Amino acid sequence: MIDVVVAGGGPAGLATAIHATLAGLRAVVVEPRSTPVDKACGEGLMPGGVTALRAMGVQLSGHPLLGIDYLDAGTHARADFGDAPGLGVRRTVLHAALSARAAELGVEIVTGKVVRPRHDQDGVEAAGLRARWLVAADGLHSPLRSWLRLGLPDRAPARYGLRRHYQVAPWSDHVEVHWSAAGEAYVTPVADDLVGVAILSRERGGFDERLPSFPGLLARLDGPAATPVRGAGPLRQRVRSRVAGRVLLVGDAAGYTDALTGEGLCLAVLTARALVRCLVEERPQDYERAWRLLTRKHRVLTAALLVAARRRASAKLIVPAAARLPSVFTGVVRALSG
Secondary structure, three states, X not given: OEEEEEEOOOHHHHHXXXXXXXXXXXXXXXXXXXXXXXXXXXXXXXXXXXXXXHHOOOOOOOEEEOEEXXXXXXXXXXXXXXXXXXXXXXXHHHHHHHHHHHHHHOOEEEEOOOOOOEEOOOOEEEOOEEEEEEEEOOOOOOHHHHHOOOEEOOOOOOOEEEEEEEOOOOOOOOEEEEEEOOEEEEEEEEEOOEEEEEEEEOOOOOHHHHHHHOHHHXXXXXXXXXXXXXXXXXXXXXXXXXXXXXXXXXXXHHOEOOOOOOOHHHHHHHHHXXXXXXXXXXXXXXXXXXXXXXXXXXXXXXHHHHHHHHOXXXXXXHHHHHHHOHHHHHHHHHHHHO
């Protein structure tokens, strides 16, 4: 019998299947798209995420990242990660590396989609398969989460993300976060001749409409656009519970605060490992607490930054405060990066 059916073959789903296989479980991934899968994201892996992926046997390539730079019109604050670097990785490259590791371990990938699974006290039926557990890794706007009625309403202003790549050599070995009244722009080197630019904002609109709000960044982008614009949002997703009977949620489907602190991929890998450990120990109910503990720092610090960024007066103080308190800024970055 199949131990785990994973609905969704993105990074969170593949990480779950890899962890399950390494733990001696039989995992099958159900995914409608072909490999590699691209999506709008910042593409920066924190040092903790790099370590976790390599511990799974995933072969990574990309551009080393030494830390985070905050910039506004007249101020610059820098925080280094410390001993271990992060990595800028194109989403397609990361997905191909995860897919290769899953194939190496013999993880079965089924083309299809999980819709309205049926579960009882002994197992789950999904996509024509019978398994002991179903893991929903079907993304930010998870259909399975909606079907299980695990989502919660959110009254906070919605935020959206847009991403495009430029064919220019990276000018920094740090992720740059440019702040303005319009939102934030993230610059992540992902290759020797390619940078990704992701813009987060409460306002809906095109990438080219948002980019002039960051004149210092705009002046750097003298190379051609290398990829089309991809978007995502609303970003914040509140979830009542990550466990519903024999169905468990992981990755963006399990809930999302914001991309502001860049930890999504790292947390997806770490929470997937915790989920599998709970299944191996036959204690799926423990996954909710494990998820909350692993994501607590991210949720608290990201929420605090969002509150500050939401008000024009306090948003103007974020980068100057980081510059005046470098040890505090570095401490926060290192706490999030591990």
